Amino acid sequence: xxxxxxxxxxxxxxxxxxxxxxxxxxxxxxxxxxxxxxxxxxxxxxxxxxxxxxxxxxxxxxxxxxxxxxxxxxxxxxxxxxxxxxxxxxxxxxxxxxxxxxxxxxxxxxxxxxxxxxxxxxxxxxxxxxxxxxxxxxxxxxxxxxxxxxxxxxxxxxxxxxxxxxxxxxxxxxxxxxxxxxxxxxxxxxxxxxxxxxxxxxxxxxxxxxxxxxxxxxxxxxxxxxxxxxxxxxxxxxxxxxxxxxxxxxxxxxxxxxxxxxxxxxxxxxxxxxxxxxxxxxxxxxxxxxxxxxxxxxxxxxxxxxxxxxxxxxxxxxxxxxxxxxxxxxxxxxxxxxxxxxxxxxxxxxxxxxxxxxxxxxxxxxxxxxxxxxxxxxxxxxxxxxxxxxxxxxxxxxxxxxxxxxxxxxxxxxxxx
Ligand SMILES: Cc1cc2nc3c(=O)[nH]c(=O)nc-3n(C[C@H](O)[C@H](O)[C@H](O)COP(=O)(O)OP(=O)(O)OC[C@H]3O[C@@H](n4cnc5c(N)ncnc54)[C@H](O)[C@@H]3O)c2cc1C
Numbered sequence: 217x218x219x220x221x222x223x224x225x226x227x228x229x230x231x232x233x234x235x236x237x238x239x240x241x242x243x244x245x246x247x248x249x250x251x252x253x254x255x256x257x258x259x260x261x262x263x264x265x266x267x268x269x270x271x272x273x274x275x276x277x278x279x280x281x282x283x284x285x286x287x288x289x290x291x292x293x294x295x296x297x298x299x300x301x302x303x304x305x306x307x308x309x310x311x312x313x314x315x316x317x318x319x320x321x322x323x324x325x326x327x328x329x330x331x332x333x334x335x336x337x338x339x340x341x342x343x344x345x346x347x348x349x350x351x352x353x354x355x356x357x358x359x360x361x362x363x364x365x366x367x368x369x370x371x372x373x374x375x376x377x378x379x380x381x382x383x384x385x386x387x388x389x390x391x392x393x394x395x396x397x398x399x400x401x402x403x404x405x406x407x408x409x410x411x412x413x414x415x416x417x418x419x420x421x422x423x424x425x426x427x428x429x430x431x432x433x434x435x436x437x438x439x440x441x442x443x444x445x446x447x448x449x450x451x452x453x454x455x456x457x458x459x460x461x462x463x464x465x466x467x468x469x470x471x472x473x474x475x476x477x478x479x480x481x482x483x484x485x486x487x488x489x490x491x492x493x494x495x496x497x498x499x500x501x502x503x504x505x506x507x508x509x510x511x512x513x514x515x516x517x518x519x520x521x522x523x524x525x526x527x528x529x530x531x532x533x534x535x536x537x538x539x540x541x542x543x544x545x546x547x548x549x550x551x552x553x554x555x556x557x558x559x560x561x562x563x564x565x566x567x568x569x570x571x572x573x574x575x576x577x578x579x580x581x582x583x584x585x586x587x588x589x590x591x592x593x594x595x596x597x598x599x600x601x602x603x604x605x606x607x608x609x610x611x612x613x614x615x616x617x618x619x620x621x622x623x624x625x626x627x628x629x630x631x632x633x
Pocket of ligand 1: 280281282284302308309310311312326328329331413414415443444445453454477478567572573577578602603604612614617
């Protein structure tokens with residue numbers, strides 16, 4: 217009897233300890249101690265290339281005019297260094313894009329949320345101090361639900377609060393990520409972009425690097441910085457001469473870069489909550505109120521899908537079929553209200569099948585550190601890499617892309633040779 221009682225004591229103690237641990241974790245979450253943005257803020261660099269001066273005398277070619285390429289260019293412009301930007305498409309911004317046709321506010325067609333602490337915006341544009349110029353919307357959604365294909369479940373308010381405390385994101389109130397980069401970075405460098413110039417070859421055999429584009433043009437520089445997405449590198453659209461080493465190729469292949477697309481649809485009534493998370497096997501799928509706290513008179517519902525689930529929509533024959541399928545899914549959740557109130561207006565951006573993007577976003581935090589280190593290595597101190605996945609400060613998305621632009625151009629300008 218005595219022995220049994222001791223066992224009971226032991227298990228009671230273990231149970232109590234576990235209970236305290238679980239409750240403490242929930243309490244910490246609720247009190248905001250696990251805040252992602254707060255931790256990411258600690259990882260921001262004290263200074264970036266914007267705060268330094270360089271006396272580099274060579275010529276630089278930047279490949280890609282997305283956030284990271286434009287950021288690298290800003291440093292070159294600031295230091296009067298000779299450079300050009302070769303951009304495959306007829307626009308700059310890459311995965312940043314805005315639409316002003318669908319709603320009474322500008323819609324982010326690509327990157328939308330500010331995952332980092334707001335102060336990060338100052339670091340990105342080289343502004344000192346804690347006061348930010350942008351008006352932001354804290355993304356604290358109080359009305360969210362989940363849908364597993366059969367059951368619709370409203371999330372309890374403690375879960376919404378815990379989510380916000382863990383990942384306190386925000387959105388621009390009257391503008392977009394594209395506007396932010398356009399105003400603070402692209403404005404002074406866009407005259408140096410050569411549009412419709414897809415790079416097909418980078419030959420770094422000799423001291424001078426030779427870059428060739430699809431239309432047969434050839435450019436020379438002392439150093440090159442490649443800012444195309446990891447998806448474009450995986451697709452082998454760019455031929456490196458000599459070839460990249462096996463370790464580098466393996467590191468590129470190892471990075472997860474999900475396919476995906478984004479849709480914004482207009483309705484005459486708002487029948488949906490702030491966010492509906494749809495259960496999927498991999499990647500993300502969700503419907504969300506794009507007009508959330510935007511002071512808008514229009515009802516714009518967003519849909520974001522990445523990963524394996526995307527294929528189901530890619531297998532459909534047209535955009536119209538994708539929209540019809542989404543309306544059917546919404547009708548199932550909201551008793552036919554979607555079809556009844558749909559205005560027929562939408563925008564759809566298929567980033568995964570865009571030849572010069574080939575995916576959505578990467579998450580460095582989920583990748584092997586050794587691979588990230590190899591990715592960041594230059595080819596013979598002549599060809600450098602920048603973009604969201606190369607960010608050494610562990611910010612997500614756009615801030616990561618911009619900071620990596622500053623980081624890589626600093627290395628390019630500082631390295632010997
Ligand atoms: C749907 C979606 C939602 C997102 N949501 C968020 C979000 O909410 N918050 C966030 O912070 N981030 C988000 N992101 C990620 C964010 O958009 C990216 O991290 C960031 O924009 C990447 O910038 P980049 O300069 O590294 O690459 P890119 O934007 O991909 O720029 C690369 C540029 O290179 C050009 N290019 C490609 N190939 C060639 C070639 N051969 N020759 C010349 N030029 C070439 C491309 O046209 C492009 O302009 C989202 C992305 C997507 C797609």
